[in-house]
Amino acid sequence: MAQQAQESSRIPSCDAYFEKIQSMKKLSYDLQQSLTAAFAKIPVSSFPEVPGGQVIEIPADTSIADAVRILSEHNIMAAPVRDLEAVNSLDWRERYLGIIDYSAIILWVIENAELAAFALSAGSATAAGVGAGTVGALGALALGATGPVAMAGLTVAAVGAAVAGGMTADRGIGKDAPTAAEHLGEDFYKVLLTEEPFKSTKVRSILKSFQWAPFLPVALDSSMLSVLLLLSKYGLRNVPVIEVGKPIIKNFITQSAVVQGLEQCKGRDWFETIAARPISDFGLPFMSHNEVICINSDGLILEAFKRMKDNRIGGLPAVEGSNRKIVGNISIRDIRFLLLKPDLFSNFRQLTVMNFMTTIASTNQELGKTVVTPPITCKQNACLGSVIESLASKSVHRVYVVGSDGCEVVGVVTLRDVISCFIFEPTNHFDNYYGFAVQEMLNQ
Template identity: 35%
Template sequence: MVTMEESPRSPEAKVGLRVEDLWDVQEPQLSPDEKLNACFESIPVSAFPLPPSNQEIEIKSDTTLAEAVKMLAQHNILSAPVVDVDAPEDASWIDRYIGIVEFAGIVVWILHQSEPTSPRSPSSGSAIAAAVDGITSAFEHEALGLESAMTTSGNFFEDLTSSQLYKNTKVRDISGSFRWAPFLALERSNSFLTMLLLLSKYKMKSVPVVDLGAGRIQNIITQSSVIHMLAECAGLQWFESWGTKKLSQVGLPIVAPNHIIKVYEDEPVLQAFKLMRKKRIGGLPVMERGGSRAIGNISLQDVQFLLTAPEIYHDYRSITAKDFLTAVRSYLEKHEGTFTMSSELITCNKDCTIKELIQLLDHEKIHRVYVVDNDGNLEGLITLRDIISRLVHEPRGYFGDFFDGVLPMPPNSRV
């Protein structure tokens, strides 16, 4: 058995050591999967390490969109909880917070409200509107084509971020947009198993952990932080027995090539962001036209460039997905270390092990890996959620009436 004294480890790995200790005392008749479930059920979420102090931010509901974007960018995070400034000091957490706002929610709301026509062409507004609204008719599909997209310049985004709409609108004014899913939080005493199931089977991007006594969010556990925790557990018995299995042994990849949501290189990049929002996914591949190879990846994380670095489009007469990748790569080369490079296509093959995959995801700080064959053709997709879903399973009747008290979507939610 590994002890803390014998093996000094990171705060994340200390959770793994607790699993190791629990693993050794589980009933012998339990299968490895049942053992893991039992171990994680015995550990409270309060044991999960707190985020770095520079990421512990809350956004007040009367903050403007411009200020909110600046705060998110400065702290290099994609989302933050929103505090209702009108809530009384002794309010419970459910009355204190109105949700979690994201870069993506801000972008989608702005594009819903503001669809200006580029001075270069009267048709550019159609491309933007189509990308935002997800129009499907034959005529409107034509508006999403290359000809319309090429007429939209970076001036659109520069005008957008300098508009009074963007500068004066408060975060609380767009709550119907960023609250596109129920707002749910865990108590400190809830189990790790509950948290892992919410991040995997129940498709939550992050799980707030609240201190009921203080009525405040104490921690926000993300899929990425769980993957980092798992990567820090390499070498522990329980992790090695699970992590050395090949992808096919645990049923990965779950998403087959024909089910991967994608965009083609000559489609507008706004279509990619709209698809991610509509399908509630974190990213998608950019495919070569007429082939089965991907040339890059567009992530929700890249939405930040529309608002924080609109100048990357200044010299471009088109904003196709391919040109977006080129522009972002060029921008990141000039600002090395400032932003994470999420547009690169990270791949693995089917012979990869779970351990190798987790270490790859953690090292690259990405949320998805594309499975390819020896010729680079797309064979599947694996996300952080897929990996977590293979770590634990939901016992029958596990949640019971757990969701009864969840704060539902507001009636004015549009996305």
């Protein structure tokens, strides 16, 4: 059962998101209420454990590169981060620092790429110079960098060179990561992967600054309804499960795992009643045609990742032509190839989205498997059951909705969207059934 998940292609506010679902659903409320009541009585302890029975955890002092390898080797999207300094603590709030996932990593990569571009494109700065020391926030701010990126590790010399070169007045060369990729080529990797402080950056150091979602565990006796609401209405991608008094993560429930579980309910009356209905009955997709975020196949791959970062999404379709014909899918997890196989992508001047997809596909074909997932699509009149089957059987996180021609992308249906079709939040639910973590925090 795949354990990691993704999200909506466009994430509105929680209230707006849920109101839209509620207003557009045509499903019998009697059935939906019955399911909601049933999930409220099912304890989290009944949910299947992760494969192997042990949750993969990453120590806080693991390097970013090694964290990517761990995620990739175990085919997971995220993992809890354990603080080894609190290994003997019985308090989960001390023992775990949060969750590291590809979302956090992509934010870190993109922001550091942008800052490195400022210095390197100034001319006199070098890859070695960028990584040789640390500059204060004031110097970084001279380049227009703010927040976490302001402490990315540029040398005073590099900052001076950039400022002297007029970068504060004209950022045309290094103003963003795609431009950085275009002009830096192999230097980008020298900075990002082989020079300090990048090659030894630890998970601990980026966790709080780049984390997309809170670390919000539930207890074994919490209801599955609470978990489903956290994974749908409240937009969490994963929910850790902790046993009271034993602050070790017992399970790690993800959007993907839940949809896999729903797919296994085929044949049951309640499931078949819902699954037989077309996705339009649930208001899917939850976006208009022009809201779908795409990337042209001839665009730079780093631009694709930047759009994911800017729009806080986990994937987007690669398209061609004015009619947006879908030709591929880029997932946030694909950034692992840039970090694990930099030798394949040293020339960013040629690294378009299509180059990226083709190179990855051909490389993994030699290993007898395909890693980059081809786009999974459905028509606007598809039934919900077929979408669930595609998500579960293909272990993907989104299905792209195409027009009548079968080519043009007109929407996206995600794991989060599917879960939302089965339940709703009863009035005062979290007032009466506060999540374990929330209640623990309130009791401090």
